Amino acid sequence: MKLLRYGPAGQEQPGILDGEGRVRALSGPDFAGRGVSLERLDSLRDIDIASLPVVDAPGRIGPCVGTVPNFFCIGLNYAKHAAESGMDVPKEPIIFSKASSALSGPDDPVIIPRGSQKSDWEVELGVVIGREALYVSEAEALDCVAGYCTINDVSEREFQIEKGGQWIKGKSAPSFGPTGPWLVTADEVGDPQTLRLWLSLNGDVVQDSNTDDMIFSVAEIVSYMSRFMKLQPGDVIATGTPSGVGMGMSPQRFLRPGDVMELEVEGLGKQRQEAVAAA
Template sequence: MKLLRFGSPGQERPGLLDAEGRVRDLSLHAPDLAGPTVSLAALDEIRAIDVASLPVVDAPDRIGSCLAWVPNFFCIGLNYAKHAAETGSKEPAEPILFSKASSALSGPYDPVRIPRDSRKCDWEVELGVVIGAECSYVSEEEALSRIAGYCVINDVSKREFQIERGGQWMKGKSAPTFGPTGPYLVTADEIADPQSLALSLALNGETVQSSSTSDMIFGVAQIVSYMSRFMTLLPGDVIATGTPEGVGMGMSPQRFLKPGDVMVLTVEGLGSQRQEVVASV
């Protein structure tokens, strides 16, 4: 299934993309898509619905984030071998964990706002993983069975706040609009192998990131199992699993986002995002 949310900000309703590419309204069956309503059990209830019985939405005016909110917005750093190399970093021995503020969550086509006092705003296309069942001390063999689905994420980053201001990475990752997520939550049964997905990002029509999740240092099953040793993962938690090479920080000379830039992100099987960059108000 491809699940989505449509409507103006704060007024979104849950929907489902049918086999003909039409949006169907799910709001009579699910209050929204987040937390317990994207658990594996909840998704099974949605699967049991006769799709033809759902109202067709003729012209959804906006597609919002595929999740209304997230209990936790986790990220993995330096998780692609070529990206680690472009930044001059050694490949990590264990996954590097950090968080984005949940308030960074935004729609896949909403503008990205450059924060005040930021001159080094960067892009990062990523495979997002949405947890579907509580995970604590889960083995790698069991990990994929606890995943509700996958989505596209742009882990937008302000590099000077992340790297030059001391402390942890979170403050360089968490500005409003820095977590475009969606357009769809694609259920795990539609993705045969999360480690063989092409992903790319084009900036103003120029492809700057083009890679595959096969370049991940730590695969999805490893990440979920590893994290579950240190915390309990909850239904609706989202994990951005790292970005491939081609970020602005790794270019020579470095290149960063400016108002008017347009980013188009795609992950195989999960759809595409498009964001225009705007100045902070």
């Protein structure tokens, strides 16, 4: 199933794509928290999609999940990205958080925050948790996943690296978490380690890789995180970005107002954002 949320910001409604790519309206809870639990998703499988009303003009597509309990990220999870960042390949997953208020729609503008000189792009495979996960093995880990989505983990490098403290400062500005357009259920994706992901800036492809290049797989990440915390339905994990970010270029290249990013993870839908200056 390809699930989505459509409508103005803060007023999104849940929907589902039919076989012809049309949005159909769903009733029931929003896709947030337990609204994306495995039990909820199983209940949707019994619905005759063709019987649902077609949404002729869905308008804006919102983030595929509503307010998330936790927005986690994995750092330096592609070897070539670690190399371009001048950092050693990590021996264990690097875990940090992104403020849930950074969540935004896949085509919403990315707002360059006040004082920013080094806002950057990062296409990533997103993982949405579907059931509580605590001390799960790698063999069990993918059974805890509700689905997958495309994420742009937008990052302000000066705030992240040069100002000290934790990375969350450079990851959390409003609009720095475009997510969606779809939450694609895990059964439809299959193996998450075989997906192409790419990002273009103003029409030029700058990131082009495959999730088979991840240092830590989705199963390893979920299992590892569950050793230290209880993952909950609705939690989102951005699993790291491949090489090609602006910080790694020579000379470095960061977002300017008017820049357009287009990005996609194979089978999970495409995003497009224009960078704009903060008011």
